[in-house]
Amino acid sequence: MNMTQDVCVLCGKNEDLSSYEVPPAGHAAGEVVLCRPCLDQIERKAELTPDYWRFLPDAMWSEVPAVQVLAWRMLTRLKNESWAAEALDVLYLDEETEAWAKAVGEEDDFVAGLVHRDSNGAILQTGDTVVLTKTLDVKGSQISARMGTVVKNIRVVEDNAEQIEGKVEGQQIVILTKYVRKQNV
Template identity: 50%
Template sequence: MAVTQEQLAQRSGNQCELCKAEDGLAVYDVPQSEGYPNASVLLCQTCRDQLENPAQLDSAHWQCLSESMWSTEPAIQVLAWRILKRLSGETWAQDLFDMLYLDGDLLAWAEAGVIPEAGELVIHRDSHGVQLQAGDNVVIIKDLDVKGSSLVAKRGTAVRGISLTDNPEHIEGRVEGQRIVILTKFVKKSG
């Protein structure tokens, strides 16, 4: 059974469960939570934006974890562990991380979704250097022969809802009903 925003608001006192902000609250499903119940938390827009774009983590914002890491809610403990692990280069974050204890199951859950270091992030950029995200729409800027088929992906073809790969030069998308790999240098992000 999914937890509703109203239930989370009641649990949190209408505050972000990490930083206690009261504006822009929405449900956030903790990534890598398969099999763990109650994996939703109520977060403000700032916390959600930073969790969804780990390269932009602002360590000053996360000093709020000195309080929220003591929550009795497992999902909040897991998020605090992941963020503190990511910020462990900061002395204050390492000190908090050293104090945070998770039992075996919670630790396994936390480790399953470790936030990657900025240097480990695979960033996909289109032909103009604009960063691409999963789900973006792009336009092909050059006729492309699709290997292993007679299909030609024509210039100007819109590819909706792209998927990212482990290779920063490749994305995946559907063209004429066929899922293909496309080189990022041959696409531009569309609105």
């Protein structure tokens, strides 16, 4: 990778930059430089903010395949925005670049912009630890998950921002995000 790159390849910002390998790994020239706001939204560590991405119709014309892939993926995630849908309609990718862009399944991921939040509004991610804020009866089981129970290594439910999964008393259960608080470790 050209580490002399001193701006984000998508938005052009020149601060808080880091290297990012466009998944799946192994593509030649698949590493790019991104700013923190772009990276956090691409990796779903921050809430997807459609207006932030209004630079994509310009960035998508880059000659760098990795940039084209990122632009296509983000436009696909934002396709409910009229400006993003219009840009996606005119974006042309060669066969190999299009296959790379679709390799992680973004094209059907209408809910990619979903952000899981706890009862206090903190963003939840797979692997987090949470605490139950209410005693919950587990359907189809005799288990009652008591308020204050710590649930480690949760998994977010990809198609529903109101649900996570975790083990309580050795049983995998679905928990509503409004009944948990993220535990700061």
